Amino acid sequence: xxxxxxxxxxxxxxxxPEQLALIRESVRKAKEPRAKPRTWRGAALAKQLPVARxxxxxxxxxxxxxxxxxxxxxxxxxxxxxxxxxxRFGAGRHRVREGRREGGGLIDGFLVExxxxxxxxxxxxxxxxxxSPEPVLSQELLGLARAVADRYAGSLADxxxxxxxxxxxxxxxxxxxxxxxxxxxPEAGSWARYERxxxxxxxxxxxxxxxAVWNALPGPxxxxxLARAVAxxxxxxxxxxxxxxxxRVAARVxxxxxxxxxxxxxxxxxxxxxPEKRYREWLxxxxxxxxxxxxxxxxxxxxxxxxxxxxxWDDGDGSHSExxxxxPHARDVLLLRAAQDKCAFLLGSWSCTVEAAQLVESGWxxxxxxxxxxxxxxxxxxxxxxxxxxxxxxxxxxxxxxSLAWQVVREGLxxxxxLVQVPRRGYVPRMAxxxxxxxxxxxxxxxxxxxxxxxxxxxxxxxxxxAAWHCPECGxxxxxxxxVGARRTAEELGRAFPAVPVRTSGRxxxxxxxxxxxxxxxxxxxxxxxxxxxxxxxxxLDGWAMLGRPDLRAGEEAxxxxxxxxxxxxxxxxxGTVVVVAEPTLRPVQALxxxxxxxxxxxxxxxxxxxxxxPVSRMAAVSGAPEALAGFLAAVQLPGxxxxxxxxxxxxxxxxxxxxxxxxxxxxxxxxALIRVPPGxxxxxxxxxKAAQAxxxxxxxxxxxxxxxxxxxxx
Numbered sequence: 001x002x003x004x005x006x007x008x009x010x011x012x013x014x015x016x017p018e019q020l021a022l023i024r025e026s027v028r029k030a031k032e033p034r035a036k037p038r039t040w041r042g043a044a045l046a047k048q049l050p051v052a053r054x055x056x057x058x059x060x061x062x063x064x065x066x067x068x069x070x071x072x073x074x075x076x077x078x079x080x081x082x083x084x085x086x087x088r089f090g091a092g093r094h095r096v097r098e099g100r101r102e103g104g105g106l107i108d109g110f111l112v113e114x115x116x117x118x119x120x121x122x123x124x125x126x127x128x129x130x131x132s133p134e135p136v137l138s139q140e141l142l143g144l145a146r147a148v149a150d151r152y153a154g155s156l157a158d159x160x161x162x163x164x165x166x167x168x169x170x171x172x173x174x175x176x177x178x179x180x181x182x183x184x185x186p187e188a189g190s191w192a193r194y195e196r197x198x199x200x201x202x203x204x205x206x207x208x209x210x211x212a213v214w215n216a217l218p219g220p221x222x223x224x225x226l227a228r229a230v231a232x233x234x235x236x237x238x239x240x241x242x243x244x245x246x247x248r249v250a251a252r253v254x255x256x257x258x259x260x261x262x263x264x265x266x267x268x269x270x271x272x273x274x275p276e277k278r279y280r281e282w283l284x285x286x287x288x289x290x291x292x293x294x295x296x297x298x299x300x301x302x303x304x305x306x307x308x309x310x311x312x313w314d315d316g317d318g319s320h321s322e323x324x325x326x327x328p329h330a331r332d333v334l335l336l337r338a339a340q341d342k343c344a345f346l347l348g349s350w351s352c353t354v355e356a357a358q359l360v361e362s363g364w365x366x367x368x369x370x371x372x373x374x375x376x377x378x379x380x381x382x383x384x385x386x387x388x389x390x391x392x393x394x395x396x397x398x399x400x401x402x403s404l405a406w407q408v409v410r411e412g413l414x415x416x417x418x419l420v421q422v423p424r425r426g427y428v429p430r431m432a433x434x435x436x437x438x439x440x441x442x443x444x445x446x447x448x449x450x451x452x453x454x455x456x457x458x459x460x461x462x463x464x465x466x467a468a469w470h471c472p473e474c475g476x477x478x479x480x481x482x483x484v485g486a487r488r489t490a491e492e493l494g495r496a497f498p499a500v501p502v503r504t505s506g507r508x509x510x511x512x513x514x515x516x517x518x519x520x521x522x523x524x525x526x527x528x529x530x531x532x533x534x535x536x537x538x539x540x541l542d543g544w545a546m547l548g549r550p551d552l553r554a555g556e557e558a559x560x561x562x563x564x565x566x567x568x569x570x571x572x573x574x575x576g577t578v579v580v581v582a583e584p585t586l587r588p589v590q591a592l593x594x595x596x597x598x599x600x601x602x603x604x605x606x607x608x609x610x611x612x613x614x615p616v617s618r619m620a621a622v623s624g625a626p627e628a629l630a631g632f633l634a635a636v637q638l639p640g641x642x643x644x645x646x647x648x649x650x651x652x653x654x655x656x657x658x659x660x661x662x663x664x665x666x667x668x669x670x671x672x673a674l675i676r677v678p679p680g681x682x683x684x685x686x687x688x689x690k691a692a693q694a695x696x697x698x699x700x701x702x703x704x705x706x707x708x709x710x711x712x713x714x715x
Contacts, residue, residue, distance in 0.1 A: 005480040008230040046076035056109040057157050059325070059490040061694035064155040068118040070126045081129060082135030083166060084112050086128045110137045110160065134172050136164050136286060140340070141303050148337050150683070151707045153620070153690040154326020162322060163301035171280040176289035178188035181388055186231040190221045193374045197225075200368060202342055204232035204309060211338065212474050213356045214348035214368040215598055217378045218567035221255035222348065222532070226311060229346060230292050231260050233477040238308025238343070239291040239714070243300050243330050245317035247272045248512050252530075253294045253313075261292070269295030269302060297322060300333040311346040316353040316553075317526075318561045321712050329710070331355060350567045350597070351560040354553075354608060355615050357601035369598065377597045380538075380569040380576030382498055383408075384584035405539050408497070412537030413500055413518045415575060419531070419538040420493065420522045421565050431457065432548065433471040434478040439554075440469060443643050446611045448550050452464055460550060461674055461714070492520045505529050525561045534570035536577075543589065544580025551713050553614060556604060563597055614710060618682030620689055622665070622710040623650060623672040628703035636692035639677055639684040647671040674714060685709075 033200040053066045069087055071079050078087065087507035090104035101466075106128060118124060137160070145159040185205045191197030196212075203210040216222040226242060233240040244250050247270045254268045267290045269280040284290045286303045293302045297320055312320070312334050320330040332348070345365065347356050359365040370378075379697040385402045412418040431440040433448050440449040440457070448463025449469065457479075459464040470477050494502045511529035516523055522527060545644045562580060570576035582589045591600035609616040622632060629647055638644070650670045653663050664670035677685045689707050696705065 001100070002401055002645050009289045028331040032190045033303070034514055044073045045260065046071040046073050046079075046366035048076075049116055051124070052079055053112045053115060054087055054109045054127075055156060055160070056086060056087060058089070058107070058109055058158040059155050059161070060492040061155050062698055064111055064149070064694070066117070066357055068124055070118050071114070072126050073355060075127055075130050078130040078629040079111055079114070080133070080135060081111055081113050081139075083111050083133055084131040088125050088128055090300045095149055095660065096320075108358065110164075112137070112142065132167060132169070132172060134283070136167075138286075138303055140379060141301065144301065144333075144337060144340060147190050147340070148328050148333055149326060150690075151332065151336070151686060152326035152328050153686040153693070153707050159264065159328070161484065162298065162324060162328075165279050165282055165284055165298075168276045168279040168405040171276050171283060174280060176280075176284040177264065179289050179291065183231055183234050183261055184261060185235045185266070186228045189224060189227060189228055189567065193378075194368055194370045195583040196366070196368055200226060201232045203607070204229060205235050207236040207238070207308070209308075209338075209342055209344045210358075211345040211365040213352070213360050213365045214346055214350050215370075216565075217351050217370050217374060218350060218380070218569075218595075219378055219534070220252075220572075222313075223252050223295040224260065226253060226313065226346075226348065227256040228258040229258060229311065230266070230294075230308065233309040233344065234261070234291055236308060238306050239304035240309040240311070241299065241302055241304050241318070241334075242292075242294040242308065242311045242313070242336075243334065244294065244296060244313045244468040245319040246296060248510070249313065250294055251512075257292065257294060264290075264599040266290060266294060267302075271298070273455070282541050299332045307341045307343045309344040309346065311348065314349045314560075314564075315347055316349065316355060317617055318349060318712065320578045325362075326491070327708055329712070330711075331500060340356035346496050349560075349561045351556075352597040352601040353560075354556060354601050354605050357598065357605045358615050360465075361602070361605060369554040370455065375595050377573065378571055380566055380578050381572040382566065382578045382580065382593045382595070384589055384593065385579060385581045386583045386585075400434075402579075403583065405541075405581070408540065408577050408579050409493070409497070409520070412535070412575075412577065413497065413520070414531065414536075416516050416536040416570075417519045417521055419528060419535045419565060419568065420520060421528065421538065421540050421543050421561070422522060422524060431479045432473060436471060436474040436476065438471055440471075440479060442466060446613070447645065448552075450550065458648075460648060462645040490520075493522065494522050505552045524566075526603075528565055529567060530568060534574075534576065535568055536570060536575060538565050538569050538578045540565060540578065540582070543580055547588065549584065553713070555586075555588045556601070557599055559591055559597060562588070562592050563595075566592065566595075612676065612678070614714070616679065618677050618679070618685060619710060619714060620675045620685055621672055621708045621714065622675065622689070622705065622709075623670050624675050624705035625668065625703045626671050626681055629671050629673060629703050632692060632696060632705045633673060635696070636688055638675065638688050639681045641678055641681055641686060643676045645676060647673040682709075 002128045050071050052071045054069050055066055087109055088104035089107045094153060102676055116519055141163060145163055149156045149159045188198040188201055189243055191201050198212055200212055230240040230242060244253055250268060250270050257266045270282055285293055288305045293299055293304055295302065315331045320326050327484060360367050370635055383404065385404055409418050419709065432438060441447060442449060442459035442462060442464060444464055445462045446457065447459045449457045450460050451467055456524050464621050490502055490504055496497045497520060500520055502522065503514065505521065505523040505527045510527045514529045514531050516532040540562050547554055548559060566578045569578055580589060580592060587600060591597055622629065648671060648673050650664055652669060675685065686709055691708060
């Protein structure tokens with residue numbers, strides 16, 4: 001008995017009888033104290049397969065391998081592959097007692113497999129504890145995590161932190177419901193509007209594995225179409241996984257799945273559900289009680305059994321890119337799953353990314369598009385206002401909004417709500433030709449040119465100065481900086497239409513839906529609410545602010561944002577009109593007017609192939625302090641066909657301002673180098689960067705160096 005116990009006993013003896021009874025009752029009802037993990041000194045080992053191969057949750061590259069531990073006989077039944085365990089890690093060779101290695105700190109891990117003997121010649125430490133007998137890591141999920149780690153030059157432990165949610169004991173104790181029988185084959189419904197829509201659904205119902213890039217028609221029917229694809233897959237006795245950008249979209253797909261399948265046939269995996277409910281839903285999927293999943297980015301690793309379909313909606317949305325190491329993209333993870341499980345693949349969006357066009361161009365996937373008659377019947381009328389129109393428009397010079405926009409708003413408010421999209425502030429200016437608006441690019445690497453204050457032009461990729469630039473399109477020598485001018489929009493509209501309510505949707509408050517009553521809805525890109533019955537009109541203001549971003553994807557992203565707004569507007573036959581304030585001769589604007597995002601992506605892909613841009617090439621961004629970055633680049637053994645661009649200085653993050661993912665720490669001066677390799681060398685590049693980073697970490701490098709494979713924004 002400890003002295004503390006003795007003092008507690010003495011205090012109880014001097015207490016009144018009522019208090020004594022209360023203390024005794026409390027002690028009787030109290031749970032047993034949680035015991036610390038044992039060292040298992042002298043304990044017998046499991047008679048069969050006494051070695052456990054464990055992945056420790058360290059997350060550092062030079063420890064990205066398995067470690068062997070002895071399995072005590074008492075843990076034999078629970079220590080099965082896939083369970084969470086705790087082990088002691090870091091004990092030296094000299095800390096051995098009775099044939100067991102002891103010491104080291106306790107660390108979490110996953111038991112990967114049981115073996116008859118270890119290939120490690122020295123004594124093994126024993127498993128300290130089986131955290132839970134619930135198997136959470138299957139061999140399929142382990143193989144997927146390893147493939148993702150290798151592709152993105154990361155560690156397996158980091159990927160598993162993204163793939164397996166934290167444990168919740170209360171959720172584990174609750175049994176999952178019994179699985180329901182397979183549903184009936186659904187009708188084609190609105191899939192009949194697409195050339196091969198009904199055939200795609202029939203292939204899923206027959207147990208096939210079709211691969212398609214789906215250019216969805218504008219309007220709200222895409223949710224029902226996605227739900228029918230899931231239902232067709234479930235009718236074949238297989239599972240389905242759908243990944244969407246955010247919780248608002250997930251809620252719409254969730255409602256569509258419930259309407260098509262009924263209750264209890266699918267799980268919703270989003271962060272909004274809370275840790276207990278989300279883990280309970282995840283366990284139901286892992287146990288096979290539920291065969292369909294819809295969720296946000298983290299759901300890309302959902303352990304759906306007998307996977308028959310993986311689907312991704314709006315792959316161009318930045319939310320699909322994971323900010324935590326190794327920063328995988330949901331599209332690439334689902335492509336790996338489709339190849340690993342030999343299942344169907346569906347990439348859907350109102351718009352079309354260059355990566356989606358590449359999947360079709362290579363023949364890996366088939367296009368799933370509608371006839372032009374169907375497109376014209378579903379799309380709104382799109383009208384443009386260019387620089388020439390603004391110059392001749394007195395109202396535009398006075399109030400920044402062209403006369404056409406006022407007329408469309410006034411007419412639209414007679415029949416319902418009107419949406420106004422205003423770009424966010426803070427876009428960095430990019431240089432363009434003042435005459436034809438073609439982006440100014442470096443002659444050496446085709447990177448974007450920038451000009452800070454009165455300095456000369458400099459490439460944002462390779463850092464070379466450009467003293468004698470001229471436009472290769474029109475021969476002009478004058479440059480223009482693209483500057484955001486979207487201010488006081490909501491106030492101006494409110495003054496112009498005082499009898500109409502003005503609602504805003506943006507960073508402070510994001511609206512999900514609005515009613516069909518007349519109202520002005522001012523929104524930033526990505527925060528547009530859905531209107532009941534659709535908007536009567538939409539204004540896309542300050543198109544140059546979208547097109548002038550210093551990003552390779554500026555045109556593609558602007559078109560994606562614009563089409564996302566236009567798809568919420570009523571069809572032209574119902575009076576739906578969209579006004580975009582941008583030069584009408586530009587390719588993204590023309591694609592919006594014709595409603596041809598696929599054609600825009602195909603032409604963009606051809607240009608990138610000619611210039612060696614991603615996704616035709618593979619690229620990695622390496623950033624860090626100048627000395628650390630220079631040392632890393634000198635040590636890494638890159639493939640022979642690799643090309644290093646830069647390094648160039650990164651913008652310094654000011655104190656008190658939000659820091660973007662991957663940006664330097666506040667106040668620190670970092671540099672970034674881009675490494676580009678041709679097709680077929682991406683795996684070699686990732687392996688070389690991973691080996692160099694592991695060697696650097698093993699030596700104890702103090703200055704951090706960050707690696708990102710296929711960065712979404714490279715300038």
